[in-house]
Amino acid sequence: MSTPYDIPEAPEVLDRREGPYGEVVLRRHGDLLQIIANGCFLMDTSDGRSERLLVDAALAALDPEATGPRVLIGGLGVGFSLAHAAGQSRWGRITVVEREPAVVEWHRAGPLSALSEEALADPRTEIVEQDLIAYVNETSDTFDALCLDIDNGPGWTVTEDNEGLYSPSGLAACARVLKPRGVLAVWSAEPSPEFEGTLRNAGFRQVRTEEIPVARGVPDVVHIGVSPG
Known part of the structure; x- marks a missing residue:
C-alpha cells in the first residue's frame, strides 16, 4: 500500500537531551518529526487529528455563552493542539504547560518551529515550563478547559510520577483549577472504561469518550x- 510519506529504514536523531525527567529525543523519520521520551514513542507530525479533536471536544462542551474562555493545554508535544487552539478566535488566554525545556526550545528555535511559530507569536499564548501535576496543584489561575496530552493515556504514562494525575487526588487538583462547568479533556491511545469510572467517582459530569479512527489497531x-464545581 502506498504512503504519503517517504519513510527510510532508520530515523535520524536530530537532538538528544537528558532532561529533568529523563532522556528526550527528537528524530526525523522521512518527512516526519518524532518525539521519544525515555525510549517511549510519544508523538509525531504525521496527522494531528486527535490533538485537534482534543481541543475541539473541549470547546464544544463549554457553555456557548462563555466569553473568551481560557484553556490550559497540558503538553506542548509537536504543537498540534496549540496551533489548533490559536487558530480558533473564540479562545481567550491559551496556556501551555510543558515540563521538558528541550521541547520548548525545539519549538522556539528548532525543527518544530515551523509548526508553532504563528501560535507562539499569538498574544493569547503563554508557555509555562513546569511539571503539569505541580502546576495544577500550585497555580492560583482558573480555566474554562483543561486539554491534557502528556502521556499515551491514563494507563500508559511516560513516567511513573504521571500516574497520580489520573488518580482521584489528581482529578481533584484538575477540578480545583477548573471554573464551574469547566471541561476536562484527556487524550489516550486507547479507551479506558476504568478511567471513565474514576472521572465519575471524582464528581465529573457528562463523562463520555470520543473515538478517533486510526489506520490500524484500536482507536x-x-x-x-x-467539572463538578
Whole structure:
C-alpha cells in the first residue's frame, strides 16, 4: 500500500537531551518529526487529528455563552493542539504547560518551529515550563478547559510520577483549577472504561469518550468530563 510519506529504514536523531525527567529525543523519520521520551514513542507530525479533536471536544462542551474562555493545554508535544487552539478566535488566554525545556526550545528555535511559530507569536499564548501535576496543584489561575496530552493515556504514562494525575487526588487538583462547568479533556491511545469510572467517582459530569479512527489497531480517544464545581 502506498504512503504519503517517504519513510527510510532508520530515523535520524536530530537532538538528544537528558532532561529533568529523563532522556528526550527528537528524530526525523522521512518527512516526519518524532518525539521519544525515555525510549517511549510519544508523538509525531504525521496527522494531528486527535490533538485537534482534543481541543475541539473541549470547546464544544463549554457553555456557548462563555466569553473568551481560557484553556490550559497540558503538553506542548509537536504543537498540534496549540496551533489548533490559536487558530480558533473564540479562545481567550491559551496556556501551555510543558515540563521538558528541550521541547520548548525545539519549538522556539528548532525543527518544530515551523509548526508553532504563528501560535507562539499569538498574544493569547503563554508557555509555562513546569511539571503539569505541580502546576495544577500550585497555580492560583482558573480555566474554562483543561486539554491534557502528556502521556499515551491514563494507563500508559511516560513516567511513573504521571500516574497520580489520573488518580482521584489528581482529578481533584484538575477540578480545583477548573471554573464551574469547566471541561476536562484527556487524550489516550486507547479507551479506558476504568478511567471513565474514576472521572465519575471524582464528581465529573457528562463523562463520555470520543473515538478517533486510526489506520490500524484500536482507536485513539478523548475522555471528556464537566467539572463538578
